[in-house]
Amino acid sequence: MHLLVINLKNESEFKHVIHEINDVGLNGIVLPSVSVHNAMHEDSVEAVPVFGFLTKISRRHFDSGHTLMMLVETDKMEQVKQRVRDIVKDLTHKGVMFSIPVNDYEGL
Numbered sequence: 001m002h003l004l005v006i007n008l009k010n011e012s013e014f015k016h017v018i019h020e021i022n023d024v025g026l027n028g029i030v031l032p033s034v035s036v037h038n039a040m041h042e043d044s045v046e047a048v049p050v051f052g053f054l055t056k057i058s059r060r061h062f063d064s065g066h067t068l069m070m071l072v073e074t075d076k077m078e079q080v081k082q083r084v085r086d087i088v089k090d091l092t093h094k095g096v097m098f099s100i101p102v103n104d105y106e107g108l
Contacts, residue, residue, distance in 0.1 A: 002100060006084055010088075013087055028070025
């Protein structure tokens with residue numbers, strides 16, 4: 001089992017991805033997300049110490065991306081990743097996709 005994380009900037013591509021994921025019977029958690037780079041380059045954000053940084057950016061409005069996190073069986077990983085590649089074509093400057101092995105989980 002793997003935790004597959006997909007983050008995309010483009011909302012229409014992200015929606016297409018989650019529809020494809022749903023079509024193969026998978027489910028996950030969708031979260032709005034903001035990159036640190038985006039947050040730090042916002043005109044109204046000044047550099048702050050590490051402590052308090054997260055509360056400071058949580059009060060600002062930023063262009064958000066979209067993050068999907070889901071558990072995927074190892075034998076389905078390549079199929080799911082290929083569906084994402086088919087939609088997005090090239091993740092360079094569009095987002096990121098990575099997986100982490102999961103040794104234990106409950107639920108589902």
